[in-house]
Amino acid sequence: MNKKTIILFFLIIIISIILFVLDFNTGNSEISFKEIFQFFNIFDTLEGNHYLLIKEFRFPRIFAAILSGAALSVSGLLMQTIFRNPLADPSILGISSGASLGVAIVVLGTSAFFENSINSNTVLLISGAIGAGLVLFLILAVSARIKDMLSILIIGILISGVISAVVSILQYFANDISLKSYIIWTMGSLVSVSFKDICLLFPIISILIIIIFSISKSLNLILPGENFATTMGVNVQIIKISIFSVVSILTGAITVYCGPIAFIGIVAPHIARWIFNSSNHFILIPSSIIIGICFMLCGDILTHIISANGIMPINAITSILGTPFIIWIVIKNKRTIV
Amino acid sequence: MNNIILETKNLLIGYKNPILAEINICASRSDFISIIGRNGVGKSTFLNTISGIQKPISGKIFVENKDFLKLRIKEKSQLISFVPSRLEFFSNLSVYDLIALGRSPYTNILDKKTEIDKKIISEVLENFNLTNLKNKALYEISDGERQRAMIGRAITQQTPIILLDEPTAFLDYYTKQKLFVDLLHLTKDKNICVILSTHDIDIALKYSNKVWLFSEKVEAYTEEEIIQKNVLYELMGYIN
Numbered sequence: 199m200n201k202k203t204i205i206l207f208f209l210i211i212i213i214s215i216i217l218f219v220l221d222f223n224t225g226n227s228e229i230s231f232k233e234i235f236q237f238f239n240i241f242d243t244l245e246g247n248h249y250l251l252i253k254e255f256r257f258p259r260i261f262a263a264i265l266s267g268a269a270l271s272v273s274g275l276l277m278q279t280i281f282r283n284p285l286a287d288p289s290i291l292g293i294s295s296g297a298s299l300g301v302a303i304v305v306l307g308t309s310a311f312f313e314n315s316i317n318s319n320t321v322l323l324i325s326g327a328i329g330a331g332l333v334l335f336l337i338l339a340v341s342a343r344i345k346d347m348l349s350i351l352i353i354g355i356l357i358s359g360v361i362s363a364v365v366s367i368l369q370y371f372a373n374d375i376s377l378k379s380y381i382i383w384t385m386g387s388l389v390s391v392s393f394k395d396i397c398l399l400f401p402i403i404s405i406l407i408i409i410i411f412s413i414s415k416s417l418n419l420i421l422p423g424e425n426f427a428t429t430m431g432v433n434v435q436i437i438k439i440s441i442f443s444v445v446s447i448l449t450g451a452i453t454v455y456c457g458p459i460a461f462i463g464i465v466a467p468h469i470a471r472w473i474f475n476s477s478n479h480f481i482l483i484p485s486s487i488i489i490g491i492c493f494m495l496c497g498d499i500l501t502h503i504i505s506a507n508g509i510m511p512i513n514a515i516t517s518i519l520g521t522p523f524i525i526w527i528v529i530k531n532k533r534t535i536v
Numbered sequence: 537m538n539n540i541i542l543e544t545k546n547l548l549i550g551y552k553n554p555i556l557a558e559i560n561i562c563a564s565r566s567d568f569i570s571i572i573g574r575n576g577v578g579k580s581t582f583l584n585t586i587s588g589i590q591k592p593i594s595g596k597i598f599v600e601n602k603d604f605l606k607l608r609i610k611e612k613s614q615l616i617s618f619v620p621s622r623l624e625f626f627s628n629l630s631v632y633d634l635i636a637l638g639r640s641p642y643t644n645i646l647d648k649k650t651e652i653d654k655k656i657i658s659e660v661l662e663n664f665n666l667t668n669l670k671n672k673a674l675y676e677i678s679d680g681e682r683q684r685a686m687i688g689r690a691i692t693q694q695t696p697i698i699l700l701d702e703p704t705a706f707l708d709y710y711t712k713q714k715l716f717v718d719l720l721h722l723t724k725d726k727n728i729c730v731i732l733s734t735h736d737i738d739i740a741l742k743y744s745n746k747v748w749l750f751s752e753k754v755e756a757y758t759e760e761e762i763i764q765k766n767v768l769y770e771l772m773g774y775i776n
Contacts, residue, residue, distance in 0.1 A: 424624075
């Protein structure tokens with residue numbers, strides 16, 4: 199790593215820490231910086247309402263932002279590398295809609311047959327991951343036959359279309375309460391994540407990111423071409439399968455807890471490539487993660503500034519922040535950069 | 537001394553149906569072999585099979601007397617390097633990055649380069665006149681320079697055999713000649729066996745010491761034999 203890279207890393211880490219503290223300070227009730235510091239200081243215990251408030255609401259919300267930013271940007275980067283397409287992303291390829299279908303079947307489908315719909319997070323997590331995994335598997339099967347990546351993107355879009363049709367049929371038959379909870383889920387929210395959920399998500403996402411980081415060398419070799427990678431000592435099949443499983447678990451988990459959050463997966467890796475001017479995954483993976491985290495923290499701060507009670511759908515904010523970037527990518531890149 | 541480095545035994549290549557008769561052919565160290573034949577005759581399939589990208593239907597390949605098909609992928613990558621006719625993707629890879637990728641069969645999981653690795657990389661940059669281009673991105677340089685960088689990368693891999701799939705496809709006549717001269721030096725100076733497929737029969741005959749002619753079957757010729765036996769007439773479609 200050269201000096202410039204280290205300075206840039208230092209800069210984006212500083213920005214993310216500033217956003218982290220700012221986000222901790224944003225919310226319905228005023229919490230001072232001193233109290234935030236006390237919360238993290240094991241020797242100086244904060245007590246009372248503010249402690250509970252931070253532990254049960256603010257801490258899970260901010261960590262949900264951090265985890266979703268990290269998971270979605272890594273997923274996006276991996277999809278772009280494996281498809282060699284700058285616009286590939288779990289949401290465009292229908293993977294997040296697969297997760298939505300899993301959730302819709304559980305939330306809406308069960309309400310058509312039973313009085314109370316199932317709302318257990320574990321069931322939702324599993325069904326979301328299965329849904330995302332199924333779509334990924336389909337795309338993987340197609341991509342083994344068709345080498346043309348454009349066709350695969352088209353198929354991804356078609357899959358999303360079919361899934362949204364199935365979801366609207368489910369919505370038609372569902373009862374009011376579960377319909378409302380599904381609609382609110384689709385808007386995306388970081389506030390429905392509890393402290394316990396974070397304790398479950400944090401280790402899963404960290405381990406998966408470590409696994410992905412450890413195959414960076416193979417990712418660097420796969421980017422110029424799969425055959426090329428094979429002759430350089432990479433077992434392409436194993437790498438592909440691990441990428442697809444990691445992406446479906448990451449996207450599935452985040453989609454289930456926070457709703458389908460769009461565009462982070464495209465925007466964060468592109469900013470990383472642009473700033474670091476590199477296609478080395480040893481640099482791109484950590485930098486995309488940090489930029490993704492900054493982006494989500496920004497989005498979270500904005501939702502609280504715009505609406506006082508902080509339940510603005512985060513999905514709307516990330517779309518508004520993200521779309522200009524995608525337009526910029528399309529206009530700027532006459533040559534394809536991945 | 538047994539100088540044979542690559543040998544195929546009853547090798548049948550293709551996807552489901554064999555596209556050529558059984559191939560029994562061998563190559564020695566410091567051979568410069570050109571594969572010629574019409575489009576679609578199976579030149580690329582042969583190179584893909586030898587490089588381990590594609591599995592053969594049946595038969596055996598021996599490299600340095602080792603059963604190549606039974607080796608692990610990483611071991612294969614230390615014996616044979618492959619230069620595809622073009623990269624599927626350049627991304628913002630620089631010339632230096634590309635050359636450095638050649639060391640990856642030898643580096644650890646974090647791709648840490650030792651002093652020896654760095655020395656090999658800078659030597660290749662020097663020898664291939666790429667030092668002043670090393671920070672340029674691959675999409676910024678010309679086709680000839682890019683092909684040179686691709687070959688440089690294969691040299692960095694330090695394998696006894698280098699395969700090239702139509703390396704001259706996008707080059708002008710002058711650059712083609714230059715490329716063949718470079719490859720000829722490699723076989724002479726470093727004792728490397730170079731095998732390439734090409735449609736530039738004149739240049740191939742001038743520089744390579746063996747020609748493998750692909751038609752229904754694969755036959756090896758020396759330059760004189762090619763000219764004496766008039767095999768090119770059939771290849772080029774002239775009717776006597």
